[in-house]
Amino acid sequence: MATTIKELAKLANVSIATVSRALNDDKKVKASTKMLIQKLATETNYNPNLLARSFVTKKSNIIGLVMPDIFGEFFMEIIRGVDEVCYNNGYYTMVTSSHSNRSIVEAIVDYLGKGIVGGLILMTPLLEDDVRETLEKSKIPLVVISGKTSAKKWDSISIDNFGGAYSVVEYLIKKGHKKIAHITGPLKNNDSIQREAGYKQALKDYGIPLEKSWIIGGDFSINSGQSACEKLMTSNNRPEVIFASNDMMAIGCYVAARNLKLKIPVDFGVAGFDDIFVSQFLNPRLTSVHVPIFELGTNAAQILINKMNKKSDKVQTIKISTELVIGSSC
Amino acid sequence: MATTIKELAKLANVSIATVSRALNDDKKVKASTKMLIQKLATETNYNPNLLARSFVTKKSNIIGLVMPDIFGEFFMEIIRGVDEVCYNNGYYTMVTSSHSNRSIVEAIVDYLGKGIVGGLILMTPLLEDDVRETLEKSKIPLVVISGKTSAKKWDSISIDNFGGAYSVVEYLIKKGHKKIAHITGPLKNNDSIQREAGYKQALKDYGIPLEKSWIIGGDFSINSGQSACEKLMTSNNRPEVIFASNDMMAIGCYVAARNLKLKIPVDFGVAGFDDIFVSQFLNPRLTSVHVPIFELGTNAAQILINKMNKKSDKVQTIKISTELVIGSSC
C-alpha cells in the first residue's frame, strides 16, 4: 500500500490539511513544517494519488492526443514532441486515434466525457462540422494541429503548407523547368489543399500556364503516388518533373520509375513534401520540404499546458515554417 | 456540467446505489429498472466519471506503455497495436519514454506510484537490476516486451531473434556465401545478443569458421551501420555479404556503398533485420527478417488486459516468430 497523506500527517504530527499544503508548496506553511513534511514524504516514498487529486480538483494533468491515425513517422514525431513537453511539465500523454470502427468525434467525446483528460490536442486534417460542434460544447483547453490556420476559435498550430509548396515549385521553375506536374493529397485534406494552392500560385507568379492533366489526385499513400506517376509518365504529354504533395507519394514515384525503367532525375525529376526520415536515404536523395514535426508536437503541448495553467488565455494561431531541402532527385 | 449518478438517480426515482448497479450490469437489479436507467443514461448523455470510478475501485483502466524511446517505425507500430486493443476493450493508452534526463526506472516508478495506471507494458531491450527490483515491488499487472524470453517472473512477449537471424544467415549460406560479416546492435541489448547468437549458430551448423574481424559492433543507428560497413569494405579481407542486426544499420550500409562507389548486391550483399516499412523501397529491396511489430503490441495489450480482468493469472511467455523476406540486396 502506498503512503497516504493521512499517514504522513500522523508522522509529522500535523493535520492532513497542512500536509496537503506543504506538498503543494503553499506559502502560508511555516518553512520548518514544510521542510519536515517534505523530508518525511521523501523518506516514506510518498506519492500523491493523482487520481484522487484530479478527482477533487476536477483538473487532470493528463493530456489527450487524438490523431486521425497512428501510423508512420509523422505521427510518431508528434507523439514524441508532445511526450517530451508533457514529461518536462509533469503531465501525462494519452494517445488515441480514430479507429476503423469509430470516428474521430467519438474518440474526442470519449476522452472529454469521461473526465479523464484535462486538455486535448487534436490533430486533424479537416475540422468537420460534427467535430466543431463537439469541441464547442467542451470547456476543456484545446489545441488543434491543423493543415490550415483557420480556426480562430481555438488555439491552433499549423504548417506553412502554402509557403512550402510555393518554394519547391519556385525552385523547380528557377532550375528551368516549365513542365511541372503535381500529385495532390486527399481531396478534403487541408494540408493537401494548401499545397496545391502553393503550387498553382507559383506557376501563376512565373507566368506558367496550368496544365490540368498534370494535376493528378492522390491520397498520400505510396500506391497512389506510384499510379499517378505511371499515368503521367506513360502519357504522350509527359512532364519534366513531378511535385508530389508528400514524400510517401514521391516514394511511389520512385517505385514507378523502377517499374518503367526510367531514371530519376535523368528521365524525370521528383520533389516531395514533409522530408520524412527515409527521404534522405532514397537514391537519389529526395528534394523535399522539411517540416519540423517534432516542434509541431512540442509547440502544441506547450501552448496547451500554458492554457491549462491559466498562464495564457488569448487564442493563439501559430504557423510553423518549413524549409526547402534540396536533394538530387530533380 | 456532465450528468452525474445523482441526477440520474433523481430522474429514475431510485437511489444512486441502484443506478450504480444498473450501470454495472449487476444481476440483482430488476430488468425493468435497469432498462429505465439505461435509457435515461443514454438520453442524458451520461458518462461515468472515470476518475471517480478508478479512484474508488482502486483500479485504473489506463494502461501505461513505457518505452526506451519514442522514435521510428518500430515504436510507432507498438503504440498502434496497443492502442488498437486498448480501444476495443475500453482501456486507455498512456505512453512515455525514458527521457534524456531520466531513466526508465523513474518513468516506471512515476506511472506506478501515482496510481494512475492499472497495468503496465514495459518495453525494454534489457531488464536491468534496478528495473527488476522496481517491478518486483509493484503489484500492478505487467507485461514485458523484451528481446529475450527469459523473464519467468512476468508475462513477457518477445521476438524470435535467434531464429530470425539464423534463417537469414542460413539463406545466405545456401546461396553459396561463406564470407558473411555481421554488424551487431548495442552490446547489452538482448535483441542484438540473440541475433548475433543466431548468426554464429548458423555458421557453426554449416561448418563455416567464425572470422572475428567480420563482427563489428554497432548501435542500431544508421551511422554505426555506415561506419561498420566502410570498415569492412575497405579492409583487405572483405566479406561478400553483410548481415546487419537491424534495418537501420543495413541502410547505413547502403549509404556506405554509395560513398565507396560500390554496388549492392554486385560488390557486396546486405541483409537486415526488422523489415521496417522503408526497406521495401530501398533500391535494391533489402533482404530482411520481418517482425510483426504491430502484433507485438496487440499481443502485449491483450495479455495485460486479460490479467487486469483476472481472466488469466498464469505467467505467459510468448515468442513471436519472424519471417524471412527475400529482397535483391544479397
Next chain:
DNA sequence: ATGAAAGCGCTAACAA
C-alpha cells in the same frame, strides 16, 4: 430488488 451510508485520498473553504 433496493436504499442508506460509509469511505476512497485529496483539496479547499472556513475557523481558529
Next chain:
DNA sequence: TTGTTAGCGCTTTCAT
C-alpha cells in the same frame, strides 16, 4: 500558521 470539516462521484457493504 494550522486544524476542522465538507465533499468531489462513485462503489460497496450492510440493512431492509
